[in-house]
Amino acid sequence: MVDVSEETIRRLKKQAVVxxxxxxxxxxxxxxxxxxxxxxxxxxxxxxxxxxxxxxAKNPTWADxxxxxxxxxxxxxxxxxxxAERGFFPVDELLTFRKINSRLQGHPELGxxxxxxxxxxxxxxxxxxxVGLSLAARVDHKTWRTYCLMGDGEQDVGQTWExxxxxxxxxLDNLTGIIDRNGIQQEGRTEDIMPLEPLAEKWEAFNWHVxxxxxxxxxxxxxxxxxxxxxxxxxxxxxARTVKGKGVSFMENKIKYHGAATTDEELRLxxxxxxxQEAAM
Amino acid sequence: MTAAGPWKxxxxxxxxxxxxxxxxxxNPDVVVVGADTTESIKxxxxxxxxxxxxxxxxxxxPNMVSVAAGLAAAGKIAFAATYSVFGSGHTYNIIRQNVAYxxxxxxxxxxxxxxxVGPDGATHQINEDIGLMRGLPRMTVxxxxxxxxxxxxxxxxxxxxxxxxxxxxxxxxxxxxxxxxDFRIGRAYTMRDGSDVxxxxxxxxxxxxLQAAETLAKEGVHARVINLPTVKPFDTATIDRAARxxxxxxxxxxxxxxxxxxAAVADLVVNNHPVPIExxxxxxxxxxxxEAEELLQKYGLTAEKIAEAARRVVRRxxx
Numbered sequence: 333m334v335d336v337s338e339e340t341i342r343r344l345k346k347q348a349v350v351x352x353x354x355x356x357x358x359x360x361x362x363x364x365x366x367x368x369x370x371x372x373x374x375x376x377x378x379x380x381x382x383x384x385x386x387x388x389a390k391n392p393t394w395a396d397x398x399x400x401x402x403x404x405x406x407x408x409x410x411x412x413x414x415x416a417e418r419g420f421f422p423v424d425e426l427l428t429f430r431k432i433n434s435r436l437q438g439h440p441e442l443g444x445x446x447x448x449x450x451x452x453x454x455x456x457x458x459x460x461x462x463v464g465l466s467l468a469a470r471v472d473h474k475t476w477r478t479y480c481l482m483g484d485g486e487q488d489v490g491q492t493w494e495x496x497x498x499x500x501x502x503x504l505d506n507l508t509g510i511i512d513r514n515g516i517q518q519e520g521r522t523e524d525i526m527p528l529e530p531l532a533e534k535w536e537a538f539n540w541h542v543x544x545x546x547x548x549x550x551x552x553x554x555x556x557x558x559x560x561x562x563x564x565x566x567x568x569x570x571x572a573r574t575v576k577g578k579g580v581s582f583m584e585n586k587i588k589y590h591g592a593a594t595t596d597e598e599l600r601l602x603x604x605x606x607x608x609q610e611a612a613m
Numbered sequence: 614m615t616a617a618g619p620w621k622x623x624x625x626x627x628x629x630x631x632x633x634x635x636x637x638x639x640n641p642d643v644v645v646v647g648a649d650t651t652e653s654i655k656x657x658x659x660x661x662x663x664x665x666x667x668x669x670x671x672x673x674x675p676n677m678v679s680v681a682a683g684l685a686a687a688g689k690i691a692f693a694a695t696y697s698v699f700g701s702g703h704t705y706n707i708i709r710q711n712v713a714y715x716x717x718x719x720x721x722x723x724x725x726x727x728x729x730v731g732p733d734g735a736t737h738q739i740n741e742d743i744g745l746m747r748g749l750p751r752m753t754v755x756x757x758x759x760x761x762x763x764x765x766x767x768x769x770x771x772x773x774x775x776x777x778x779x780x781x782x783x784x785x786x787x788x789x790x791x792x793x794x795d796f797r798i799g800r801a802y803t804m805r806d807g808s809d810v811x812x813x814x815x816x817x818x819x820x821x822x823l824q825a826a827e828t829l830a831k832e833g834v835h836a837r838v839i840n841l842p843t844v845k846p847f848d849t850a851t852i853d854r855a856a857r858x859x860x861x862x863x864x865x866x867x868x869x870x871x872x873x874x875x876a877a878v879a880d881l882v883v884n885n886h887p888v889p890i891e892x893x894x895x896x897x898x899x900x901x902x903x904e905a906e907e908l909l910q911k912y913g914l915t916a917e918k919i920a921e922a923a924r925r926v927v928r929r930x931x932x
Binding site: 395399441442443449450451452453454457460461462463464465466467468469471472490491494495497498502 | 671675682688706
């Protein structure tokens with residue numbers, strides 16, 4: 333286990349509450365978007381953007397930056413919130429999300445939003461894109477790394493497995509896949525819609541190094557990423573067990589909040605819960 | 614004036630493969646991805662010259678296109694090459710989201726376009742790719758008429774910042790141009806002057822337009838012939854001038870007339886200077902097995918059909 337201070341863990345937990353508050357407000361403000369899958373991924377994104385990634389908000393296209401690719405594009409509220417909090421663009425801009433003339437599109441657009449690295453929306457393309465990035469780093473003998481955050485729903489997509497084979501073929505140890513395993517997709521439980529289990533064994537069979545963690549435990553998240561760094565000769569996938577809607581009790585594990593925003597009353601309750609969590613830290 | 618033959622028959626794929634190696638030698642940022650067709654489409658030569666810059670990704674074209682996009686996002690000029698039915702049709706939404714929307718430096722070069730694929734049959738004969746690709750915002754669409762023009766498309770695509778789709782033939786085609794000829798993306802080339810009607814062709818149909826013009830000349834009809842190697846961006850000035858100066862147009866393409874170059878020409882002409890137009894192409898049907906030339910004959914992609922269409926245009930014309 334890597335040595336991470338209590339102070340770091342506390343800082344990350346607080347940061348994650350801030351991001352969750354943004355997610356709730358953004359989706360409430362426009363009364364659309366995907367809060368559930370943004371909140372399940374929130375601790376993973378927080379760990380990456382506030383502890384792991386070498387990125388520069390003042391120079392978003394710095395050639396040697398680490399790349400974060402959001403394959404599950406519908407979870408972009410958490411990405412935008414992290415980028416804004418890291419200073420890539422003003423926090424005030426978050427409430428333009430999904431509205432006309434905004435830089436914060438309903439699904440990520442490359443070239444428009446500072447810090448966004450890929451276009452996503454149609455599922456299952458991000459890992460392939462990440463393979464391309466990782467191959468480019470290798471061709472150029474660069475040490476920057478690529479992290480691809482996938483949903484579990486997009487494990488249904490054939491292209492995900494095309495990419496998995498390619499990454500293993502080329503032994504891309506500079507690529508880390510992370511699966512936000514919240515168990516819910518648009519129309520129901522993943523195991524009802526299209527059973528994925530045994531998921532870890534699938535990735536192992538595709539010659540990936542597989543790690544299973546609690547995706548809401550920062551120590552486990554950081555340890556897994558560290559282990560991925562140390563792993564040579566093959567890519568690592570971190571299967572992070574998460575809770576859809578994590579952080580707001582009435583949203584947790586509810587299929588509805590995959591693609592539904594909170595009402596005014598729910599907004600009040602959600603923010604009160606998040607405030608209480610922050611105060612308790 | 615370009616003569617209507619006899620022409621040397623040459624492989625566009627061979628010109629493509631060689632041009633890619635030459636480009637790779639000049640520019641270390643050029644990389645190539647393939648999908649189990651590298652030998653057929655001649656990208657294997659690039660792989661032999663630069664083993665670290667060719668990525669064989671197997672029968673997985675969606676992955677191939679997205680990998681190319683990722684390579685481009687990291688600063689590479691990524692050529693993705695395979696057969697056009699896989700490189701455009703099978704991958705349409707991948708190209709849309711990862712290549713066109715992102716405006717990345719991905720160059721999709723596809724052989725085996727249209728009916729002239731031959732015996733493999735309808736599953737492999739895509740007659741819809743030009744329309745699919747020209748409908749995508751930010752996409753440049755190239756249809757070289759012959760080998761030398763295919764080679765020039767490689768260089769021009771590499772020099773252009775942004776996505777490119779280029780389609781060409783499996784079968785050998787007549788060599789109409791030379792490596793010394795001018796080639797610029799966005800430009801249509803007048804191959805033969807004439808004032809009575811204009812024949813606009815792309816790909817292997819350009820030679821057939823020249824043959825039709827020869828036939829028409831014997832009847833006293835002077836046809837202008839335009840080679841349209843860039844379908845998008847469209848050379849509106851050259852086409853508009855042809856409509857005004859000749860008063861009638863025939864388009865000829867190895868592609869469906871539903872949304873190919875005929876539709877592109879008609880779209881321009883109807884808005885600027887309406888004149889009679891006839892379209893020679895595939896009329897909303899699938900192909901079938903047969904030798905390339907047998908198929909082109911059966912589906913009416915011939916110099917004779919172009920000449921017949923030109924006679925109809927001349928009759929319809931009111932000047």
